Amino acid sequence: MPGSVVLLGGEPGIGKSTLLLQLAGALAARSGPVLYISGEESPGQVALRARRLGIDQPALYFLAEQDLHAVLGAVERLAPTALVVDSLQTMRARADGPDIGSVPQVRESAAILAHLAKGAGLVCLLVSHITKGGDFAGPKTVEHLVDAAIYLEGTRDGQLRILRSMKNRFGATDEVAVYQMGVQGLTEVANPSTLFLSSGTPGPGASIVPVLEGSRTLLVEIQALVTPASGYGPPQRRTAGLELNRVLVLLAVMEKHLGLTLGMQDCYLATAGGIEVREPAADLGACAALLSSVRARALPEGTVVFGEVGLSGDIRPVRRAPERLREVAKLGFDRAILPVQPLRGKLSLEVIQVKGIEEVAEQLGLS
Numbered sequence: 229m230p231g232s233v234v235l236l237g238g239e240p241g242i243g244k245s246t247l248l249l250q251l252a253g254a255l256a257a258r259s260g261p262v263l264y265i266s267g268e269e270s271p272g273q274v275a276l277r278a279r280r281l282g283i284d285q286p287a288l289y290f291l292a293e294q295d296l297h298a299v300l301g302a303v304e305r306l307a308p309t310a311l312v313v314d315s316l317q318t319m320r321a322r323a324d325g326p327d328i329g330s331v332p333q334v335r336e337s338a339a340i341l342a343h344l345a346k347g348a349g350l351v352c353l354l355v356s357h358i359t360k361g362g363d364f365a366g367p368k369t370v371e372h373l374v375d376a377a378i379y380l381e382g383t384r385d386g387q388l389r390i391l392r393s394m395k396n397r398f399g400a401t402d403e404v405a406v407y408q409m410g411v412q413g414l415t416e417v418a419n420p421s422t423l424f425l426s427s428g429t430p431g432p433g434a435s436i437v438p439v440l441e442g443s444r445t446l447l448v449e450i451q452a453l454v455t456p457a458s459g460y461g462p463p464q465r466r467t468a469g470l471e472l473n474r475v476l477v478l479l480a481v482m483e484k485h486l487g488l489t490l491g492m493q494d495c496y497l498a499t500a501g502g503i504e505v506r507e508p509a510a511d512l513g514a515c516a517a518l519l520s521s522v523r524a525r526a527l528p529e530g531t532v533v534f535g536e537v538g539l540s541g542d543i544r545p546v547r548r549a550p551e552r553l554r555e556v557a558k559l560g561f562d563r564a565i566l567p568v569q570p571l572r573g574k575l576s577l578e579v580i581q582v583k584g585i586e587e588v589a590e591q592l593g594l595s
């Protein structure tokens with residue numbers, strides 16, 4: 229949108245500059261001059277990247293600059309339709325101000341750029357690094373100043389990137405796009421539904437959950453390993469891609485309602501491909517994977533499980549179940565275990581609706 233300010237956050241090295249250079253090239257081809265400012269890379273470095281990505285666009289201008297006022301001067305001279313600032317943390321709004329990258333410098337730079345964008349009807353794309361150390365002012369310090377905040381995340385798999393909108397004044401939030409990183413930059417994965425399944429038939433300790441990401445349904449494999457603890461120190465509880473605190477609650481529910489004793493067991497849980505799953509609907513998938521590992525028996529083939537698990541072992545309804553089922557059926561699964569909730573329309577797979585976690589164990593042949 230003309231006059232809009234978009235923040236692109238992500239960890240260093242994830243691909244923010246790559247994505248924005250690709251975007252800048254495409255915008256320049258379509259809508260006229262685009263100015264790309266880098267406060268961290270030299271013209272030579274960026275030119276090299278542009279060449280590798282196959283961007284050869286006369287309407288794309290580059291300037292290596294950290295002084296925000298020099299940036300403003302360049303914008304005035306060129307009058308671009310879009311401005312990329314890579315990154316906010318390397319811009320200096322006030323020469324006599326605090327350290328570059330500090331909260332006041334970053335905030336003031338973002339505020340000045342937002343003002344410029346609104347006044348000139350210019351699209352402003354701002355890069356912000358997420359750093360673990362917290363010595364830099366991260367994207368959260370400026371989120372309130374921008375119209376849209378978008379984050380680029382990686383998965384442990386290495387090649388996959390997920391672009392997620394967290395705030396969007398012009399459209400839906402929580403939308404995702406999935407990309408593959410390669411020599412030619414980021415290319416969109418058109419059909420990511422099955423990207424987060426491991427190849428082959430899932431063995432003991434694995435379950436498959438249809439997870440909603442924006443308007444998409446992704447099938448995600450959850451893998452669990454329950455194994456006797458060493459006996460030295462407390463048993464291990466580790467997760468990757470799932471929230472540890474949530475998993476601790478699920479373990480307690482399983483002990484209480486399935487009569488398991490896990491106090492002397494190490495429990496590990498991970499999502500295939502390392503995708504972050506933050507949905508209550510994945511609760512039941514995590515429980516099924518754990519139970520399958522405890523029993524050392526695989527889940528029935530072609531089965532997906534989803535549902536929120538309550539503290540009393542009850543299985544609670546989740547949003548948009550029919551959509552999940554349609555996608556699951558389309559991908560060839562023939563059975564779904566899910567909460568008792570209304571499902572409109574005809575579905576071409578077997579649907580088993582369950583009220584409690586004991587019932588799930590029974591249906592999966594794992595009681």
Ligand SMILES: Nc1ncnc2c1ncn2[C@@H]1O[C@H](COP(=O)(O)OP(=O)(O)O)[C@@H](O)[C@H]1O
Pocket residue numbers: 238239240241242243244245246247280409410411412
């Ligand atoms: N020649 C290459 N082939 C494939 N991928 C590359 C190549 N060079 C860089 N990359 C990828 O690009 C990433 C760096 O992207 P970059 O846009 O500079 O990240 P950011 O700006 O977020 O720090 C690297 O981590 C790597 O995954």
Ligand SMILES: [Mg+2]
Pocket residue numbers: 241244245246314
């Ligand atoms: Mg960069």
